[in-house]
Amino acid sequence: MAQFYSAKRRVTTRQIITVNVSDLDPFGQGVARHNGKALFIPGALPGEQVEVTITDDKRHFAQAKVKRRLNESPQRVVPACPHFGVCGGCQQQHASIELQQQAKSRALARMMGTRDHPALVNEIISASPWGYRRRARLGLNFQPKSQTLQMGFRKSQDRELVNIHHCPVLVPQLEALLEPLRECLSALKGVRRLGHVELVFADNGPLMVLRHLDALDDDDRKKLEHFSHSFGVALYLAPDGETLIALGDDEPCYHSDGLRLTFSPRDFIQVNDGVNQQMVARAIEWLNIQPGDRVLDLFCGMGNFTLPLATRAASVVGVEGVAALVAKGEDNAQCNSLKNVTFFHENLEDDVTRQPWAARGFDKILLDPARAGAPGVMQHVIALAPTSVVYVSCNPSTLARDSEALLAAGYQLRQLAMLDMFPHTGHLESMALFERN
Structure with a gap:
């Protein structure tokens, strides 16, 4: 009689190692050295000693996860957004803005020079680190079980939506629209067939583009138009990927060097x-x-x-x-x-x-x-x-x-x-x- 050998699955435990973080990469990951390789550690900052477990060991680098911080960098700050760490939009709110800019400048210098002779970054051009984003695209997903509408950004490395209630990187005029917009969209009969909503803050006021997968009935259009008038938001409907229906006359605009530039809601403008x-x-x-x-x-x-x-x-x-x-x-x-x-x-x-x-x-x-x-x-x-x-x-x-x-x-x-x-x-x-x- 034939016999088949089945080896028992070998049970291993991930080894906890202690490393010193020496740098921050442009993506907000701490960088350490282990076994002669770069070790990238999300959430860790330069100057911190951390206990980590290796999650992915490649030939030339490895990824690790923090188990415990043994000390705290003076450049660690409290994230301003309650969704940080879950939402995939921001990766560096735990680091001071000075550290973020230094890390990006060092990365740019290395890329534009060599390891031994990095290029000179002459200047960091920056503005306010908060309330700067004048364009955002928010996913929409109706949950049948809870009968609620999710509106937000994707999780980090995940397709699942994070239900966003606050977003301090949005210009304040757009952040203020999040809750009333959610209420308006939740009240639509066609709420189950909404794709996404794009918010843009133009110099002549905010606008929104609503992607809807089915035709909107008259009642739903009236609700959207009421929201538009109540909050001073120019409304555009997008029944498909090509069509854009403006429910108003004003063309959005912004200024560049004092000149007035008009644009379509789908045109690229600097955020x-x-x-x-x-x-x-x-x-x-x-x-x-x-x-x-x-x-x-x-x-x-x-x-x-x-x-x-x-x-x-x-x-x-x-x-x-x-x-x-x-x-x-x-x-x-x-x-x-x-x-x-x-x-x-x-x-x-x-x-x-x-x-x-x-x-x-x-x-x-x-x-x-x-x-x-x-x-x-x-x-x-x-x-x-x-x-x-x-x-x-x-x-x-x-x-x-x-x-x-x-x-x-x-x-x-x-x-x-x-x-x-x-x-x-x-x-x-x-x-x-x-x-x-």
Whole structure:
């Protein structure tokens, strides 16, 4: 008779080890060393000695979980949000804002230099660390058992919603809408078929975009319109991924360098207005725009940089890959009576140097690409041979990669700034000035 051997499952206990935390990474994790590897510890801060268990042991690094803190860093602070630690929106509210900014600046310096010779971060551009976020998308989920509507953000590394009642990183005008908005949406007959709600604070007031999966009946529309009038919120309905129905006439707007820019609720705008204003001013300063300069703005969007540049230069060309943003840029130029700026809709991966508008060349270039960076664009920038290039980045790793092409072509890194666009989070944004020798 055949016999099958079944080994007993080996029972192991996770070993508790004691480590000294020496650094904070941009994502709010403490960094220690163990067995010659970097050990990343969520919730731990530099200067703290902690007892931890290793949760994930990779070849070159490991992850660990705090069991007990043996001392407390003087830079540890009490999180301002009651949802911190559960909500996935913020990762660093337990660290002082000074420590957060220092950690991000060190990470940027390492990425833009080498381990032995980090780059110099000349400046940290920041605004208020609280009440800064002027845009937020909140998930909606009706719970049949409790007959209640959940409204909030996702948990960290989880699809489950955290029911948000407070959010101190939202601008106060949006945070004040959370509870009345929840009450309004909960009262709708179509509450079971809501997707999400997006809140935006424009300079001319708040707006909301409601994604609903089924058609709203007249009663539900009246409830939403009553909420809109009662709280001064411009209302937009989104029955599908493409359609946007405005239940009002005012177009949202914001200001960049004193210019008024209108936008659609779905258009990209910088979330942190205070940092955006400083970022635009610093780009103009670094490029040292002169009245005779011809300037190129790549990935220009609706003109956040393009239009302020045009108030100082002889002419500015804005190039964007999204046709709707090009049209919006043209409208914004016209509304601000700027006649020396031209927008073009182009595939920026193509050789833009062959376009007729590039024939005269450019004195200075600014680019503000998405997270993927601009690897297909850098050789075209170099071919245009500007004296100065400002690169605005939302991903330091792609900035470091793309800057290698400029450095190899004889440009030098002259200025580097860390943009604290998203305090209390792991997002690290930056801008750099390169000048030709």
